[in-house]
Amino acid sequence: MIPQTFPKASLLEDRAEIDLGLARVLESGWYILGPEVEAFEAEFARYCGVAHGVGVANGTDAIELALRALGVGPGDVVATPSHTAVATVAAVIAAGARPLWIDIDPASYLLDLDHLEAQVAAFRQGPGGDRLKAVVAVHLYGSMVSPAGLLAVCRRHGLLLVEDCAQAHGALWNGQRAGSFGDASAFSFYPTKNLGALGDGGMVVTADAAVAERAAFLRQYGWKERYVSFEVGINSRLDPMQAAILRVFLKRLDERNEKRRALADLYSRNLADVSEVVLPVSPAPGTAVYHQYVIRVADRHALADFLKAHGVGTAVHYPVPVHRQPAYLDFARDADLPHTDAVAGHILSLPMYPHLPPDDAARVTDLVKAFFSRSP
């Protein structure tokens, strides 16, 4: 069996060092925040190239707290893609704002900067246009949305930028790390992410000391001093055991991203001449960290069933765009996202994790080829 993802492989590789880290936390007597969390916050912020990191309970909270720390709140509007994890939009709404839906570029599956510009300009003309405050840009599947392109739109319209980096730990474009150019950025350390804990975790990173300070007190009831809330916050703290694990895996991140890239290259090489398969396109080749390797085919279900019958797991990221999900219909009455709607039924994520043996990846592409050569 070749699974679609396999986070336990990272634990098995680093078991001894992780056991030492966990023992250190247990012996320390600090079980909430404390030195282990602070050490990881500093190490991960430095890795991203920004001054501050605030460890939180998960990536969804990180997006909500990044928005709230920047002053986005009830009545505000935030531009966001619909082709993303539901968490992106759930966080916008948790912050009190509502989404302005932006379509994707159908080749890269990323936020379409031309559509962003057009939607922002049109919204600004309408009643309440000044309530549009921010963009949440998602570096989906490990591919970055162009930093220069995003910053140009945000500067032109006076918008704050939050990068959703939950799928892009370590991605680098022209020397700029994912997470380093937004006003604040959010990371998830869900186990299957490029940098994943063995449980939940997340972080807000920012170059702005005041934004970091505000995120840090909002993650703990809005306390500036113990037991006195100056704002209504939430409880969302990174667990020190997970911080100890993440410190070990951070040292492996570049090497593991390199393995993901090599696997993506292998897939792309082996599938290049299969005309029925649309391969993923990165807007800046060499910058992507391949959280997922996503192909597009006419009949996704048939291909997924065939692969499953031959012991290969696949997944779909994501089958229903957020603006089509029952809970979000009320927020989506005027959504018009043709590219988002067109791709959702055809995308398929092949197995992708750093410990996937290249021979197994080659077996996957052999099976994809076999499927199309026997198809009428």
Ligand SMILES: *Cc1c(COP(=O)(O)O)cnc(C)c1O
């Ligand atoms: C995983 C993910 C999140 C949410 O992270 P959690 O830690 O699961 O809350 C947000 N956005 C994107 C794009 C993700 O992939």
